[in-house]
Amino acid sequence: MQPISIQQLAKLMLLRKESGENPYLLFLGAGVSISSGVSNMSDLIDRFLIDFGLVSDDKLPEMDRDKRFQQFISEMENLSQSERYAWLKEGFKDLKPSLGFIALTKLIEDGYFDVIFTTAWDRLLNLSLNSSHVIKNKNNFRFYVRGVNQDDFIIREFRRPSTQRIKILKLHGEIDSGVIFVTPKETANFPNNIANLLKDFFKTRDLIMIGYSVSDMDVQRCIDQNENTLIYINPKPLNNQLLLSLASNYKYPKQIVGRDGEFDVFMNKLYEAIFNKKVKLESLGKGTTKMPQVFISYARQDADAARKINEDLKRRGVDTWFDEESLLPGQNWRTAIKKAIKDSRFFLALLSSNSVTKKGFVNKELREALELLDEFPESAIFIIPVRLNNCTPSHEKLLDLNWVDLFISWQDGIEKILRSIQTP
Numbered sequence: 138m139q140p141i142s143i144q145q146l147a148k149l150m151l152l153r154k155e156s157g158e159n160p161y162l163l164f165l166g167a168g169v170s171i172s173s174g175v176s177n178m179s180d181l182i183d184r185f186l187i188d189f190g191l192v193s194d195d196k197l198p199e200m201d202r203d204k205r206f207q208q209f210i211s212e213m214e215n216l217s218q219s220e221r222y223a224w225l226k227e228g229f230k231d232l233k234p235s236l237g238f239i240a241l242t243k244l245i246e247d248g249y250f251d252v253i254f255t256t257a258w259d260r261l262l263n264l265s266l267n268s269s270h271v272i273k274n275k276n277n278f279r280f281y282v283r284g285v286n287q288d289d290f291i292i293r294e295f296r297r298p299s300t301q302r303i304k305i306l307k308l309h310g311e312i313d314s315g316v317i318f319v320t321p322k323e324t325a326n327f328p329n330n331i332a333n334l335l336k337d338f339f340k341t342r343d344l345i346m347i348g349y350s351v352s353d354m355d356v357q358r359c360i361d362q363n364e365n366t367l368i369y370i371n372p373k374p375l376n377n378q379l380l381l382s383l384a385s386n387y388k389y390p391k392q393i394v395g396r397d398g399e400f401d402v403f404m405n406k407l408y409e410a411i412f413n414k415k416v417k418l419e420s421l422g423k424g425t426t427k428m429p430q431v432f433i434s435y436a437r438q439d440a441d442a443a444r445k446i447n448e449d450l451k452r453r454g455v456d457t458w459f460d461e462e463s464l465l466p467g468q469n470w471r472t473a474i475k476k477a478i479k480d481s482r483f484f485l486a487l488l489s490s491n492s493v494t495k496k497g498f499v500n501k502e503l504r505e506a507l508e509l510l511d512e513f514p515e516s517a518i519f520i521i522p523v524r525l526n527n528c529t530p531s532h533e534k535l536l537d538l539n540w541v542d543l544f545i546s547w548q549d550g551i552e553k554i555l556r557s558i559q560t561p
Contacts, residue, residue, distance in 0.1 A: 138384060141368060141391040143403065146345075147410035150249050160248065161368070162342035164356075165255040165262070166349025168371070169400040171548070172453060173235040173261050174555065176228055182209040185224070210320050222315045229259050229312045236452045237401035238265040240408035245278070245303055249411070252295070252338065253305040256353060258312040262305065278303035283331065284316035292330050295338075308356070324353040335359040344387075345370065348400050351379045364388045372398040401452040431558060432458045432481035434502045436492035442525050442543070443487055449551050455558060478505050483518070483558055486535070489525040507534050518557050523550065 153160060171177050176184065182205050186192045191208055192200055200208075213221065242265045244250060255262070266278055279302055281291045295304060309324065310316035318324055327335065335356075340363045347370040351357060360383055367387035369380070374394045384390040396402055409415055431450060435443040440461075447459040457463075458477045464470055478484060484506040492500075506520050513519045522530060522540045530536060541557075543550035 138369070138374075138390050138392045141393060143393060143397055143406045144410050146368060146393070147407055150407075151411060154248060159342060160251050161345045162338055163250045163253045164344060164346040164349060165253060165257060166347065167257045168348030168350065169237065169255075170232075170257050170259050170261055170348075172237060172399070172401045173232050173259075174552065175232065175257075175259055175261075180549075181225075181228065182206060184228075185209055185212070188224070213320050214322070218315055218317065221317050221319070222312065225258075225312055225317065232259060232261055232264070233454065234261045234265040234268075235401050236454060237404035238262060240404040242266055243408060244404075244411070247411075251303050252342070253303070254335070254338075255305065255307055256309045256349070256356070257307070258310060258317055260311065260313055278305065280305045280307065282307045282311045282314050282316065283327075284310045284318065285314045288328055288330055292334055295334055309353070321354070324355050326358065327355045332359050336361060339363065340365070344368070347371070347398075347403065351377075351383050357383060360386050362386050366391065368393065370394075370398050370400075370403050372396070405452065430456045430458055430477075430481045431483045431485055432478050432502075432506075433460075433485045433487065434478075434506070435487040436489065438491035439487055439489050439525055442489075446485070446487070446523070446543075446551070446554075450554070453551075453555055455555070474502065475505060478502060479509065484509075484520045485554070486520055486522050487525055488522055488528055488530055488535075488540075490528045493528050493531045503532060507532060510534065521554060521557050523554065 150161065167175070168177070179202070183197060186200075186205060186208060187194055187197065189212065191212070192205075197205075216224075238261055241250075241262070245253075245266070253262075263280060279294070281294060281304065283291065283306065291306065295306070308327070309318040326332070332355075336359050339360045343366040345368045349356075349371070357379065363386060365387055366389040367384060369384065369390070369392045371392075371394060374392065392398075393403065397406065405415075433443055433447055443459070444461070447457050447462070450457050458481055460470070460474065463477065464473055486503055486506065510519050520535070520538060522535050522538050524540050524542050524544065526544050530540075541550045541553045
């Protein structure tokens with residue numbers, strides 16, 4: 138697998154558009170939705186097993202992943218679509234598209250993608266496109282859902298000669314439509330006419346595949362040997378047998394991995410490389426809400442972790458106050474920080490062995506936040522203690538607050554912070 142940079146891909150996309158070539162075919166796996174708050178499959182399985190009393194919270198770590206998966210599938214096979222929906226819908230409520238979806242919406246509107254296949258069950262792309270100010274004509278795009286729309290109708294729509302309409306096909310159903318394909322039996326094979334449609338697109342178009350773990354055999358079986366380019370985008374390198382098998386069907390397999398392989402990072406950088414400007418949350422209308430300001434307090438020794446937290450929260454639409462970005466040249470920094478703490482709705486206290494024993498301004502920030510905490514009702518969230526390592530807060534009031542432990546699971550910790558920020 139040859140590496141390719143986001144800048145190189147952006148250049149290729151610009152050249153294709155200028156020359157009138159077909160855009161890249163875009164394939165979105167369920168992983169693209171994680172940064173918008175959708176649980177990954179492992180977490181979803183764990184929650185299901187606990188909710189249904191199949192394993193206790195304390196016994197779950199003793200159960201290996203394969204056994205958890207088999208138990209989950211066994212139970213799912215005995216649930217109707219409406220029963221599945223009744224349980225799953227809670228995990229898909231009140232979702233808001235991340236900045237990655239906002240960037241993708243603009244790329245779609247400008248003609249950089251015209252056909253999108255996805256295995257995600259959520260409606261995040263629907264929300265992003267429907268809420269966007271940049272999409273001038275909402276009739277220019279249409280979603281099709283396998284299991285909801287008739288297969289023959291889907292075939293006719295995708296076989297039509299090229300038009301201005303952007304087509305998005307949800308291959309594994311959609312949660313809000315009450316049709317979800319989840320078990321290996323249901324994702325083993327597509328109906329022949331749908332499979333042939335996919336084969337034709339995979340064979341004739343260069344493909345960008347993002348957020349996909351290649352665990353569904355139905356998609357694998359639709360990708361035959363071809364002369365095209367595959368650009369596989371994922372934080373983890375393409376190294377398991379299923380992924381290598383998929384890549385071997387392409388003459389020119391390439392990959393973008395690491396941090397640039399994360400959906401939000403990739404889409405934001407691609408947007409910036411093509412349009413030469415940053416993504417703005419205001420690109421979306423009423424369907425999204427800018428979250429209130431979050432002040433990030435940290436010890437200088439923890440600056441790298443603070444920067445990463447700041448980046449992760451901003452990608453999710455959070456309005457952060459972070460000194461390295463928010464302090465202006467010439468400002469009285471002590472006064473500016475004091476005002477920012479008072480004006481912020483949330484105070485993120487990054488705790489580590491560096492900060493809990495440190496005397497200096499970081500403790501002054503925390504003392505000011507603790508004074509403000511007294512002005513909030515007991516049930517309200519203001520200070521969110523975030524532990525970067527296994528330390529014990531020195532302030533007594535912090536011991537009464539629930540902590541977020543990023544050193545155990547960074548992604549889970551970020552999700553918990555976001556849930557606190559989104560709590561009314």
